[in-house]
Amino acid sequence: MLTFLLKRLALLLPTFIGITLVAFFLIRLVPGDPIEVMVGERRLDPEAHARLVQQMGLDRPLWVQYGHYVKQTLSGDLGTSIVSREPVSLEFAALFPATVELALCALLLALVVGLSLGALAAIRRGTLVDQGVMGLATVGYSMPIFWWGLVLIMLFSVDLGWTPVSGRIAIEYDIETRTGFMLIDSLLSREPGAFVSALRHLLLPALVLGTVPMAVIARMTRSSLLEVLREDYMRTARAKGLSPARVIVVHGLRNALIPVITVVGLQTGALLGGAVLTETIFSWPGIGKWLIDSIARRDYPVVQAGILISALIFIAANLVVDVLYGVADPRIRER
């Protein structure tokens, strides 16, 4: 198992170098001189410009600059935001929990609904239920989620007035940040109504972000379970006289889950990309909105760090899936 893990990590090294190269060159490829890019709109006299060039080492060869950048990054220094003048790592730490909370809730929703609908479709194969579920899944899979978010806002917020339009919690609550997860913090605050408010704010964004993964999980669960249902051990389980529910859930779903795990891992990418859109629609203060706002403000150090972080999250998620897969199926470790 350890060699398997080390092998996977070794494979990631070139990817990591590649990503740092992309992030490093981003600031240098954006139109304009890096100093001007970094100081933003304000004017600089040539003397200050020259001093900054020297101070930041921009007069040194590129590979020295790159080495310096990697060293800085590895020590956790992600640079300074042009707009807020705060270290990027601090801003990131403040915003990251919001995105994680949103993504986890979206994934949970997608798993619960996707697994049950997919299993239902497999059990009722060929019926209207199956066709209905698969039709919905195809629509969900094709959904432009930024539009879906607007439609849900139109329906639930504007017409019915059930859910708020934006933010993480109603403005009258002043919740102390302890974990960074609003659902937990609002519970800990013991303020009446705070948790419900946080939950209502989370509902639509989580549904929007969870839609595509939900559809993918439902399709995968159905096809995987259909395959498992044909296996000999399923017939044996039924022949033993086990209840149909037990046969499906314990013998069927458990074995059908392995391909579903892979799909869930692959959905991390969809969640990260979707977070950018979902957070923009719902003004959700997470890293996706931060990234888009920073592009609009031409705050390139933040963009640079955001890209690096997103890629690292994605790589880490894929690594976790690989390892889980190795745990679930020992044959994979041999490869």
Next chain:
Amino acid sequence: MSAVVSLEAAPPGPLAEFWQGFSANRGALAALIVLALIVLGALFAPWLAPHDPIEQFRQHMLTPPWWQAGGMATYPLGTDELGRCILSRLLHGARISLAIGALSVLMSMIPGVFLGLVAAFHEHTLSPPIMRAMDVLLALPGILLAIIVITILGPGLVNTMIAIAIGALPGYTRLARGAALVERHKEYVTASRVAGAGTLRLMFVTVLPNCLAPLIVNATLSFSSAVLETAALGFLGLGVPAPLPEWGTMLASARDYIARAPWVVTMPGLAILVSVLAINLVGDGLRDALDPRLKRLQ
């Protein structure tokens, strides 16, 4: 007479066989018709559209669709916040979305397949650097990668295509390499090599035609995600700039009118959803018809 008899006895040609497989899938067939209508709408947009897509009728701002109270027959789907005819914008927008989709598929498929074949035929020399480079591209989710490229190149029609094509590149490279690696060691390739075929000929004439099925299926999938990503970039303000009637860009400017004029939001979104859905369903049908082994995967 005898010619007719022998024709009837002949096995179906590859095209007929393909059509048989494809048309067995009712959903795919219906989707193909819808897609054909969208393509026709895009092709004939200047003649079908009742108005110029960027002309502003200031006296008719936010007119509802014709079936709603206050709707006008000259603006069948209503007008937007600047009084532009939504139907005309959607029809012209179909040109932009389909053109970006189709061209970005070509721009990723051609270099992607080339790199994949090169990697398959130079397993120990060129394959590792090519595949590691693809890993880097794969380490970023498609839309984020597109956002990076747009940040560097700036927004615009061509840059949107490039951004989307770069994101789709690794898919083609991996598929082409995988398929070519399997084919490469088959006897017909060896026979061709012994007959004196050079590497280039082996790559493109001998092996490539036998790797096409998964590549075609992938092309439809990346076509639909290109349409989605184009719209997403437009929505974020990083895509095709206004006043061009790109569907996502239309949605971005419509956000402020959710409460007052819902049709400004619903129409462009429906256009995106229906197109993407149709392309995906056609893709499903293609997959079933071209490669029955892949059928069980979905």
